[in-house]
Amino acid sequence: IMPRVLIVAETTGYQTRAFEEAARACGVELVYATNHCDGLDDPWRDGAVSVHFDEPEAAVAAVRALAAARPLDGVLAVGDRPAELAAWIAEGLGLPFHPPGAAGVARSKVLTRGRLLAGGLPVPWFFTMPREAGLDAVADRLRFPCVVKPLALSASRGVMRANDPREFEAAASRLRRLLDAPDIRVLDDPAHDEILVEGFVEGREFALEGLLDHGLLRVLAIFDKPDPLDGPTFEETIYVTPPPLAFDAQRLIAATIAHAAAAIGLTHGPIHAECRVNARGVFVLEVAARPIGGLCARALRFARGDRTGVPLEELLLRFAAGESMEGYGREAAASGVMMLPVPGLGRFRAVRGVDEARAVVGITDLVITARPGQLIEPLPEGHSYPGFVFARGESADAVVAALREAHAALRFELDRVIALDRWPDDPARDA
Numbered sequence: 001i002m003p004r005v006l007i008v009a010e011t012t013g014y015q016t017r018a019f020e021e022a023a024r025a026c027g028v029e030l031v032y033a034t035n036h037c038d039g040l041d042d043p044w045r046d047g048a049v050s051v052h053f054d055e056p057e058a059a060v061a062a063v064r065a066l067a068a069a070r071p072l073d074g075v076l077a078v079g080d081r082p083a084e085l086a087a088w089i090a091e092g093l094g095l096p097f098h099p100p101g102a103a104g105v106a107r108s109k110v111l112t113r114g115r116l117l118a119g120g121l122p123v124p125w126f127f128t129m130p131r132e133a134g135l136d137a138v139a140d141r142l143r144f145p146c147v148v149k150p151l152a153l154s155a156s157r158g159v160m161r162a163n164d165p166r167e168f169e170a171a172a173s174r175l176r177r178l179l180d181a182p183d184i185r186v187l188d189d190p191a192h193d194e195i196l197v198e199g200f201v202e203g204r205e206f207a208l209e210g211l212l213d214h215g216l217l218r219v220l221a222i223f224d225k226p227d228p229l230d231g232p233t234f235e236e237t238i239y240v241t242p243p244p245l246a247f248d249a250q251r252l253i254a255a256t257i258a259h260a261a262a263a264i265g266l267t268h269g270p271i272h273a274e275c276r277v278n279a280r281g282v283f284v285l286e287v288a289a290r291p292i293g294g295l296c297a298r299a300l301r302f303a304r305g306d307r308t309g310v311p312l313e314e315l316l317l318r319f320a321a322g323e324s325m326e327g328y329g330r331e332a333a334a335s336g337v338m339m340l341p342v343p344g345l346g347r348f349r350a351v352r353g354v355d356e357a358r359a360v361v362g363i364t365d366l367v368i369t370a371r372p373g374q375l376i377e378p379l380p381e382g383h384s385y386p387g388f389v390f391a392r393g394e395s396a397d398a399v400v401a402a403l404r405e406a407h408a409a410l411r412f413e414l415d416r417v418i419a420l421d422r423w424p425d426d427p428a429r430d431a
């Protein structure tokens, strides 16, 4: 009998489509819970439930009704808010998943900091301030360099480094204006009434993709981020695995992240963690209660015995359906993804050089996700990449070289936009 898995997602899109393909491949029946559907013609969406992220009780009731007809075997979530709702649903239905409280902590950068501190993990100094507070209110606590950030946005949106009081004031006021943007106001989330300020942590950055299996961390991959992330904004570009680290260093990262996940209270399900490593230790920046976002999952393929090319989504579905993960490992080849850097502020018109970029040795895929007319905005305000490039090779260095060469072949064409009053001090606004 076909296992049945519920996926909680913000909306249906390319990420949920990857789950649909995987579900077909491994014989799992998918049911969606989303707060927005944009493709009602899909046959897999027969049993879709419509939910509101801030009404967990109603969502639990709706899913319970759905499960009465045919029981669910597990839940998965794509995105931070969906993960929290998935946790409520799992609790309501008695399915294994992270506890709701822990998913809520993971979603908040300041609650995470507090738990890591209490758990005895290396943490930078930090404090929150009301979003309207000025320099005077915090001057006695402030040190430099520091990082100013929102409590609950993602993709580095709104995260800025400040090296002195003047930069701090500029960063804080820019973040205030960002939090006033309509797409954030509409969320009506009290997390956006505050700003987090914390010490800048030096070091090289790594990400860990993992599965917590009843409290036990299974590492699916450790990614290196070979580009320095030193500010003033923190645009993610390349993720590559395996990282250039000895086994012991990898083990320390995994052990620290396992400790951080436990301190947050996460227990069962996918996690995606980010950390910075320096001589003082492994500083966990966050542990999200969800898998890696966007199309980046395509950089991961798994194998078990003679079965190869298993996508991350299939692994996650099998896990959610209760299958043992014993024997699964990442495929041997080095693999990487580049989130294409935002080329400036403007409306996306076209990109040239795609064929040339695809022809670079090692490049396995190139996807332009920007649509003509779409507003492309650099960090700290922007939050989506114009596309993704994937490469595989014998070594991480070869993968990184291929990604850079492919990127160099691309030429983005943007149409100018009238400068927005929102960002009067942004030099990029005249691009």
Ligand code: ADP
Binding pocket: 109, 124, 147, 149, 153, 154, 155, 156, 157, 159, 198, 199, 200, 201, 202, 205, 229, 234, 274, 276, 285, 286
């Ligand atoms: P998001 O959830 O939006 O990714 P993060 O808090 O993880 O926000 O920050 C995004 C990026 O900003 C990190 O990956 C890192 O490169 C950088 N960053 C954030 N906080 C710090 C810090 N305290 N020290 C150094 N870099 C930081």
